[in-house]
Amino acid sequence: MKITGHCLKIIAGCLLATAFCAAHSQPYPSKPIRLLVPFGPGGVGDITSRAVMQKMSEAMGQQIVIDNRPSAGGIVATETVAKSDPDGYTLYLMNNTNAVSAAMFKKLPYDTVNDFAMVSTIGAFSLGVLVSPESPMKNVKDLIAQAKASAGKFNIGTINIGTTQFLSSELLKSLAGIDVTTVPFNNTAGVLTALRGGNVQAAMEFLPPVIGQVKAGGLRVIAVTSKSRFSLLPDVPTLAESGVPGYEVASWNGIAVAAKTPKAIVERLNKEIHAAVNSPQIKTRFQELGVEQNVSTPEGMRKFLVDEIAKWNALIDKAKIQRL
Numbered sequence: 001m002k003i004t005g006h007c008l009k010i011i012a013g014c015l016l017a018t019a020f021c022a023a024h025s026q027p028y029p030s031k032p033i034r035l036l037v038p039f040g041p042g043g044v045g046d047i048t049s050r051a052v053m054q055k056m057s058e059a060m061g062q063q064i065v066i067d068n069r070p071s072a073g074g075i076v077a078t079e080t081v082a083k084s085d086p087d088g089y090t091l092y093l094m095n096n097t098n099a100v101s102a103a104m105f106k107k108l109p110y111d112t113v114n115d116f117a118m119v120s121t122i123g124a125f126s127l128g129v130l131v132s133p134e135s136p137m138k139n140v141k142d143l144i145a146q147a148k149a150s151a152g153k154f155n156i157g158t159i160n161i162g163t164t165q166f167l168s169s170e171l172l173k174s175l176a177g178i179d180v181t182t183v184p185f186n187n188t189a190g191v192l193t194a195l196r197g198g199n200v201q202a203a204m205e206f207l208p209p210v211i212g213q214v215k216a217g218g219l220r221v222i223a224v225t226s227k228s229r230f231s232l233l234p235d236v237p238t239l240a241e242s243g244v245p246g247y248e249v250a251s252w253n254g255i256a257v258a259a260k261t262p263k264a265i266v267e268r269l270n271k272e273i274h275a276a277v278n279s280p281q282i283k284t285r286f287q288e289l290g291v292e293q294n295v296s297t298p299e300g301m302r303k304f305l306v307d308e309i310a311k312w313n314a315l316i317d318k319a320k321i322q323r324l
Contacts, residue, residue, distance in 0.1 A: 028088055028265050032063040035091040035255075036081050038074030039159065040187025044206040044291070045253050048123055049093050051285050055276035064091075070186050073101035073162025073324075075108065082110035086258040088265035092116070094301075096164045096251040099308035103316055104162050105324050112309065117261045118301035120273045121254035123291040126226035127168055129239065130203040130210065130219050132195055140176075140223045140242035143202060147178040150201075154180040157191040157200035162324065167312070168225055168249045169204045174319035176244050192219070206251060207233070208289035225249040232290045252294060252308075254301050266298055 035053055039045045046068065053064040069077035074097045081092035094116065102112040129140065137143045147154040156172070158165035161184045169182040183200055185191045188209055194200045207230055213219045214233070223239045224230045227248045239247040255273055257266065274295050276282055286293055296304065316323065 028268060029060055029062040031089065032065055033057075033060075033089050033091060034065045034067050035093060036067050036069055036077040037093045038069055038071065038077035038095070038097065039093075039163075040070040040189070041068055042209055043159070043188045044125055044208040044251075044289070045093050045095055047209055047289065048253065048286070048291055051282055052122055052273065052276045055279055055282055056272045059272055059275060070160060072160045072184075073105055073108075074098060074160075075101065075105075075162070078112075079109045081256070081258060082115040084258045086117075086261040088257060088261055088269065090258065091119075091269070092256045093253055094118070094256040094305070095253040096308065097162065099305060100164050100167050100312050101162045102309045103312035103323075104167060104321075113302065113306060115259050116256040117259050117266050118298045118305065119255040119257060119266055119269045120298065121252055121294050121296040121301050121304065122273065122277055123286060124250060124252045124294045125206055125208050125289075125291045126224050126230050126250055127165065127204055128207045128210070128214075128221040128225070128230070128233075128236070129172075129223045130192075130195060130205055130214075131201070131222055132198075133217055133220055135201070135220065137202070137222060139237075140239060140244065143222065144176050144178055144243070146201070147176075147180050152179045152181070154178070154202075155183050155200040156180050157183050157185060157194045157203040158205070159187060159191060160184050164249065164251050165204045165206070167316075167321070170321050171247065171249065171315065171319050172204070172239070172244065174321060175247050195219075208291050211290055230290060252304075254296070256301075270298060 037046055050066055057064045081090055084090035098112050131137050156169045158169050173180050191203050195203045210219055211232055214221055221233055221236050223242045224236055225239055277293050277295050
């Protein structure tokens with residue numbers, strides 16, 4: 001039987017279609033996954049996500065690569081994921097900074113809520129007001145007194161503009177009525193180097209990545225930002241207890257993917273996150289860091305994010321902080 005050119009084209013087309021369907025019907029995940037972290041290495045988001053992703057990688061049989069993309073407000077990493085293929089192979093470490101940025105920035109290159117499919121929250125944690133061991137400041141009253149005596153020459157170090165740490169410093173500045181400069185750095189290591197070198201007099205940072213140095217005497221925490229005291233430092237007062245009434249900031253993180261990611265993939269990731277976070281190894285690691293386990297449904301995480309954005313909008317308005 002003679003096969004015409006037209007028939008050959010039809011056969012070739014069928015073979016291509018079959019190959020395409022086979023490639024897209026492979027079970028998820030069939031290749032390595034990437035997690036974009038909007039902070040530099042060493043911060044709480046980096047530490048907690050690496051632990052959880054390692055556990056998930058073991059269960060899912062695929063490597064999960066951590067891709068650190070620090071930037072002001074986490075915008076670079078967030079935009080990358082918002083515009084990525086909705087196939088479940090690009091994950092994003094959604095966190096309190098996203099809620100802060102949605103409230104703090106007048107315009108963003110993405111919609112913080114609608115350009116993402118939420119998967120699950122992971123954990124919650126507090127920040128601390130840090131000073132060097134040699135600092136004469138023993139408490140927040142000392143900090144306020146020194147800041148007022150320094151006439152605008154007092155610096156507080158944080159990571160990038162638009163992050164929870166940065167806004168926490170701006171909030172302290174507003175509520176305590178002090179004239180200080182918030183100095184942003186790309187990562188936690190840069191903040192701590194500046195603190196030890198005397199380039200900044202205090203710092204605002206999440207407690208989990210620095211708790212080891214605090215315990216070893218390399219740093220001192222004079223107050224925590226949360227509503228209640230930090231479990232690993234029970235003798236350290238909150239800022240509200242220390243003469244800054246109404247001050248309360250806590251943080252969280254979770255996993256999100258691009259909007260339109262298939263529901264089945266979101267549900268699979270949600271299941272794996274819950275299993276990892278609730279595992280004995282991660283539970284122990286989180287306890288060591290002072291991170292509270294906090295998983296959710298995709299719908300629960302979305303509602304939580306919307307509520308957090310509303311909360312930060314209200315705080316910024318109350319404290320009269322200038323939006324960027």
